[in-house]
Amino acid sequence: MSRPNTLPKVDIAERYRRPRGGISWFGVILGVLLGAAGGFAYTWFVNPVVEFDTQPWQLNDSARQQYIVAIMLEYDHTRDLDTAIERLTALRPQSDPIQEVADIACALATSGYTSTSSGLRAVRAMMTFYRLQERTGCADELILSNSVAPTAVVVIELPTPTLTPPVTKTPTVEAVALAGATPTLFVVPTAPAQSDFEVANIPTVCSQENPAVIEVNVVDFNGQGIPGQIVRVRWDGGESRFATGLKPERGAGYADFQMEPGMSYIVDMPGLSDPTQPLTATSCALESGDRSIIGYRVIFRTLG
Amino acid sequence: MVRFLVSFFVALLIGVGIGLYLGWVQFPAQFTNSDARALAPQYKDEYTVMIAAGYADDNDINGAVERLRILEVENVPAFVQEVTERYITNSRGVDEIQLLVALAEGMGRLTPIMEPYRQIRPAEGT
Numbered sequence: 292m293s294r295p296n297t298l299p300k301v302d303i304a305e306r307y308r309r310p311r312g313g314i315s316w317f318g319v320i321l322g323v324l325l326g327a328a329g330g331f332a333y334t335w336f337v338n339p340v341v342e343f344d345t346q347p348w349q350l351n352d353s354a355r356q357q358y359i360v361a362i363m364l365e366y367d368h369t370r371d372l373d374t375a376i377e378r379l380t381a382l383r384p385q386s387d388p389i390q391e392v393a394d395i396a397c398a399l400a401t402s403g404y405t406s407t408s409s410g411l412r413a414v415r416a417m418m419t420f421y422r423l424q425e426r427t428g429c430a431d432e433l434i435l436s437n438s439v440a441p442t443a444v445v446v447i448e449l450p451t452p453t454l455t456p457p458v459t460k461t462p463t464v465e466a467v468a469l470a471g472a473t474p475t476l477f478v479v480p481t482a483p484a485q486s487d488f489e490v491a492n493i494p495t496v497c498s499q500e501n502p503a504v505i506e507v508n509v510v511d512f513n514g515q516g517i518p519g520q521i522v523r524v525r526w527d528g529g530e531s532r533f534a535t536g537l538k539p540e541r542g543a544g545y546a547d548f549q550m551e552p553g554m555s556y557i558v559d560m561p562g563l564s565d566p567t568q569p570l571t572a573t574s575c576a577l578e579s580g581d582r583s584i585i586g587y588r589v590i591f592r593t594l595g
Numbered sequence: 596m597v598r599f600l601v602s603f604f605v606a607l608l609i610g611v612g613i614g615l616y617l618g619w620v621q622f623p624a625q626f627t628n629s630d631a632r633a634l635a636p637q638y639k640d641e642y643t644v645m646i647a648a649g650y651a652d653d654n655d656i657n658g659a660v661e662r663l664r665i666l667e668v669e670n671v672p673a674f675v676q677e678v679t680e681r682y683i684t685n686s687r688g689v690d691e692i693q694l695l696v697a698l699a700e701g702m703g704r705l706t707p708i709m710e711p712y713r714q715i716r717p718a719e720g721t
Contacts, residue, residue, distance in 0.1 A: 315602035322606025323613070330614020339624040345633040354631040357665050361642055364649030368694075378641075409658025413649065495657040575657070576664060578671070585657075 348383040355382065356395050360413050363392065367416035375420065393421040393428030400430040406555065406571030407585070408493040488564040491592040495585050497575035503552055503584035505570060509535045509544040509560070509591045516544025520563075520591075524548045526556045550584070558589050632667035639666055643678050647694035656701040672702035683708055 347358050359379070366375040379388040396417035404410040411434070418430055488509065496506070509520040518536025535546045550556055550572040559566040567589060575585040618624070626633070634642065643663065650659040660671050668674040679695040689712070696712040699705060705713065 313598060315599040318599040318602030319606040322603040322608075323610035326607040326610020326612075327614040327617070328610075330611040330616075331618045332614075334615055334618025335624045339618075344635040345626065345629045345638075346635060347638055349625070349627050349629045350631060350634070351628045354629070354665055357631065357662060358642065361645035361649070361662065364652070365645040368648035368652055369690075407655070407658060409649070409653045409655035412653045492654065494655045497657050576661065578660075 347378075347381055350382075356398070358382070359392060359395055360399075360417070363417045363420055364413055366420055367412075387426075389421050389424045389426050390428075392417050393426045393430070396421065397429035397433075400433040403571050403573050405434060406569055406573060407495050407587075408568070409495065411568055487594060488560050488591040489594050490564065490567050491590040492588070493567060493570070493590070494588050495575070496588060497577055497583055497585055499577055499581065499583050501586060503550040503572045504586040505548040505550060505556065505558060506541075506586065506588045507535065507546045507548070507558065507591065508542065508588065509546075511593045514592075516542045517593075518543040520544065521561060522546050522548075522558065522591075523561045524556050524558050525566075526551075526554055532561070550586075552584050560591055564591055630667065631665040634666070640678055640682070642666065643675060643698075644691050644694060647675075647691075647698040650698050650701060651694055654701075659698060659701070672699075672704045675699050675702055676704040676706065679704075680706065680708055683712065 347355070350358060359382070362375055362378045366372070376388070379392070382388065384391050396414050399405065399410070399414050399417075405414050414430055414434055418428070418434065421428065422431070491510075496504075498504075505524065507522050509517045509522070511517055516535070518534075518539075520535045521532055522535060523530060523532045531548060533546050533548070535544045538545055538547070541547075548556070548558075550570075552572045552574075555569040555571040557566045557569055570587045570589075572584050574582050577583055631639075631642070643666075646659050646662045649662070650656065663671045663675070666674070675695065676699050679692070679699045682692050682695055692712045693714055696705070696709045697714060699709060700713060
């Protein structure tokens, strides 16, 4: 028994040389997975698509608030409830969209937003909207709505103008003693205070030349200025009275008042008009992009 | 090993292509917390009409300009004019056009094409 000179021809590497596909499937799968993950991460985190077709629901809080204000302004003009609800729903609210309006009205009412007639009107429009849908918000307590205030009832005690009894031959002491002495209770319902002038309009002005000025114009029913009318401006801790017509080049019914930045003022014609809402000397943006202090044009107009 | 590397890198390139397609076309990143300037033109137009409706009620041109400023357009009056003229040429609703025309007029941007839609407004203070 002799050992064979050579080992049997068993080629160990033969199985590796067997013809197979030229593809490493493991490499393919790994490559696709890593490539897709890398590509996706690049498109989301490194170089996302340029943001251009943003929808209202994607707005940040501040812009969303302004968008809702705009919806309410349109609703106030058209009274189209369906469109308003549709637009609010498109904002994809997290909760009740109408309550969101009430919450935003509350936030605006507690800020300086209502210091302009335009802002005040916007908040009132929001209040009208959510109140009709039976929602409430803190704006209800902060701002009077446009609805007519309940009629105030004032109790006035008036002495009765009792006629003196005719003289008789036998005047009774008791009758004389009682004459004119019995106060009778009258309950007089009063209408809202009657004024001679109303605040017709308070547009705002953002001017570099005349910042923080309240320009008052007192006009009659035809729009003609009325000179010599006393205007009062009140602020925290003081007041000023001045007359119209002292700057005739600006009009017979014109007068103005310089505000301090940041302060709030109430304007009225003492005894003749209701006071305005507080007018606050807040910052405003000029068309050039510079900042200035807002001014107001208060127009008092005769009633009737 | 060479076979693996070749397969891997070829597949990697294909995978990157798939990833880019998914991320840019099929499932692009969606933004929240966006500024109003990024609003789609359609919504910018709607917003402008809504502000014009507010202006029709309060006649406060500065208030309207302030509200439109969030769109961060270069020139607010020019933007209002452009939207108004586009609404007119696209025959959009007359009500909307009239609101826009009034706003454009308030900003001193009344152009001849707007004239037919102009509404007489009572003079201020009368």
